[in-house]
Amino acid sequence: MKHTKVLILSALIVISLLCGCNYTNDNYYHDTKDYSEMILTRYYSGRQRITKDIINIEKPEVFMAALEGNCESSIDSVCKIDADYPRSNRMSSIKGIIGNPVLLSGCDKLKDSELTLYYKESELFDIPESNIIVLYYDNKADSFQKSENISLDTDKNKVTIKTVKNGHYMLADMYEYGISMGYDVNKYSYKKYEDKKLTSWEKDSVTGDILSIADKRWAAENAPDFHVKNASQLASVVYYANGLVNESLSKGGNITISIEADLDLRKLQWVPMGTSDGKFIVVSINGNGHTIKGLKIDYGSADTGLIGYATGVEISNLTVKNALVRGYGCTGMLCGECHGPMYFKNVSVSGRVDGSDNNTGSFIGSGSDGVYENCNTDVYVNGEKSEYFCYYDSNNAKYADETIFTLTKEENGDIRRTETAEEYKSLTWVIMDSKGNYVLRRNAVNETVLSADLIRSLTKDSYSVHLRSFINGSYVVVSNTIECFQ
Numbered sequence: 001m002k003h004t005k006v007l008i009l010s011a012l013i014v015i016s017l018l019c020g021c022n023y024t025n026d027n028y029y030h031d032t033k034d035y036s037e038m039i040l041t042r043y044y045s046g047r048q049r050i051t052k053d054i055i056n057i058e059k060p061e062v063f064m065a066a067l068e069g070n071c072e073s074s075i076d077s078v079c080k081i082d083a084d085y086p087r088s089n090r091m092s093s094i095k096g097i098i099g100n101p102v103l104l105s106g107c108d109k110l111k112d113s114e115l116t117l118y119y120k121e122s123e124l125f126d127i128p129e130s131n132i133i134v135l136y137y138d139n140k141a142d143s144f145q146k147s148e149n150i151s152l153d154t155d156k157n158k159v160t161i162k163t164v165k166n167g168h169y170m171l172a173d174m175y176e177y178g179i180s181m182g183y184d185v186n187k188y189s190y191k192k193y194e195d196k197k198l199t200s201w202e203k204d205s206v207t208g209d210i211l212s213i214a215d216k217r218w219a220a221e222n223a224p225d226f227h228v229k230n231a232s233q234l235a236s237v238v239y240y241a242n243g244l245v246n247e248s249l250s251k252g253g254n255i256t257i258s259i260e261a262d263l264d265l266r267k268l269q270w271v272p273m274g275t276s277d278g279k280f281i282v283v284s285i286n287g288n289g290h291t292i293k294g295l296k297i298d299y300g301s302a303d304t305g306l307i308g309y310a311t312g313v314e315i316s317n318l319t320v321k322n323a324l325v326r327g328y329g330c331t332g333m334l335c336g337e338c339h340g341p342m343y344f345k346n347v348s349v350s351g352r353v354d355g356s357d358n359n360t361g362s363f364i365g366s367g368s369d370g371v372y373e374n375c376n377t378d379v380y381v382n383g384e385k386s387e388y389f390c391y392y393d394s395n396n397a398k399y400a401d402e403t404i405f406t407l408t409k410e411e412n413g414d415i416r417r418t419e420t421a422e423e424y425k426s427l428t429w430v431i432m433d434s435k436g437n438y439v440l441r442r443n444a445v446n447e448t449v450l451s452a453d454l455i456r457s458l459t460k461d462s463y464s465v466h467l468r469s470f471i472n473g474s475y476v477v478v479s480n481t482i483e484c485f486q
């Protein structure tokens with residue numbers, strides 16, 4: 001008879017486990033310490049337990065919850081654990097929440113109830129385990145309470161709360177939570193690593209030596225107007241431009257840099273500031289008469305230079321000395337590619353620039369119509385000494401004495417171009433005012449006459465007209481220029 005009872009009890013246990021009333025998933029326990037207690041046996045009456053796996057990529061600290069207590073019926077028929085984030089106006093003001101909260105229901109059917117929350121120690125980063133507290137959220141009152149009757153087991157990475165009720169429970173860092181509530185939390189303070197969440201740029205891109213010397217907090221606190229006194233601070237600006245701007249964590253895409261000391265970058269592998277696959281930036285640098293020495297960028301990609309990609313560049317009073325910049329395409333010592341205004345004043349560069357395509361220059365790789373005042377270049381571009389600031393200028397110089405199209409101004413003010421047997425698919429009318437600003441850029445492939453009425457509708461100022469075409473990787477002037485004074 002005794003053997004029969006044992007067999008019956010064993011059968012009940014096996015059936016319970018096979019029915020999946022309690023389950024575990026070893027995949028979630030790989031970085032914890034001891035979860036042998038989770039191999040559970042469930043009975044149909046008395047003390048019972050249900051568990052819930054929690055998967056939240058954004059808040060991965062808490063990975064499982066277990067609710068147990070004495071229940072007269074099947075616990076999973078009356079109780080439920082949801083990984084539901086409370087929708088509360090108060091949530092935005094509460095700081096320090098660790099992991100995903102859990103929502104309990106049916107707890108009124110339990111006696112001697114307990115909730116256990118299991119956490120991954122590796123995901124706490126710098127939060128001391130002794131700082132862990134439990135918060136209870138009262139849905140009806142929209143208020144938070146600190147649970148007092150808790151037990152923290154740092155050996156098994158779990159927190160147990162006695163006598164729970166329906167509602168949300170969550171782990172929290174007492175230091176951050178206390179600050180948000182106005183408590184004195186000095187005894188809970190610790191040295192924080194502010195930027196434990198990596199930006200996409202850090203995870204997916206070549207970062208060189210930038211992250212090893214960048215001060216992320218300094219970057220966030222000083223953006224977007226930086227006063228740079230050392231290499232670490234300049235690296236921090238690169239981190240801000242490539243990381244924080246693209247993660248929408250910044251104060252904007254306009255970056256101002258004041259260099260307030262000579263900078264030596266000779267022992268560092270640098271990377272460009274600004275990327276074409278992220279948010280566009282406009283960069284203004286005032287060197288204040290200082291020198292950046294030994295800039296080295298070996299990027300192996302497009303848009304390579306001190307600035308990689310920008311929609312506007314202004315650099316003044318700066319010397320870049322003995323730089324070595326290598327890129328795939330759109331490579332220049334100061335800026336790889338700029339789609340917007342470019343202004344340089346009192347800037348000198350020396351060194352070497354190597355790029356794999358035509359858009360390679362001493363100051364700028366790809367860009368046109370830059371303004372250069374009192375600037376000097378002593379740079380070898382792809383092994384040849386270059387007197388030009390950008391590829392656009394050097395390419396234009398090749399065609400300076402070759403007028404492919406001739407423009408004439410007719411009596412009624414129309415501008416007429418000649419035709420050619422060779423087709424230029426990117427042929428463009430260009431009108432500029434007396435200050436050098438664009439008035440019109442218009443396809444001229446199928447248009448031999450630019451109407452005077454159109455020109456008068458666009459500008460009342462004096463203007464000039466010429467044709468450009470895309471040749472060998474950049475737009476070059478392919479006609480004479482008509483000057484019209486009004």
